[in-house]
Amino acid sequence: MHQDKLEGFKKVLLAKKNAILEHNAQHQSNVEQMRNIKGDEADYATMSAENTLEKSIFQKHRQELEYIEIALEKIENGVYGICEMCNEHIALGRLKAKPHAKYCIVCREIIEKDLKDKV
Structure with missing residues (x-):
């Protein structure tokens, strides 16, 4: 970046x-x-x-x-801007929406699904 x-x-x-x-x-x-x-x-x-x-x-x-x-x-x-899960770049649009994002959108969806499945 x-x-x-x-x-x-x-x-x-x-x-x-x-x-x-x-x-x-x-x-x-x-x-x-x-x-x-x-x-x-x-x-x-x-x-x-x-x-x-x-x-x-x-x-x-x-x-x-x-x-x-x-x-x-x-x-x-x-x-900055590197996904903590897959080590790929986080999309610029995601960072603009959430500048402290830790995960790319794909990995975030995986995490959310895992959390939902545990409940």
Whole structure:
């Protein structure tokens, strides 16, 4: 992959990383503010439901941040865009849609089918 495309993907990955970190920081600030507010049972129930949803979002963010860090390391090591399963190049369109993709579309489908079969 050409250096200019790699730099473009690096910028996209860093922007995604920063957006996630900013979202998490803003949410943490909101949670702290809510803890200081006195409310009734309905307020606490709403906050509890929101916290459950946010925990799920945080888990997804944590996983996405991990994938982004791996992709950034791959760029630095010159192996970005190579499928971790078959070692073939990941299609440019797939990388544009999901810049931290670890697998080409064929291998991803195999993995998803295997996961589905296990359930």
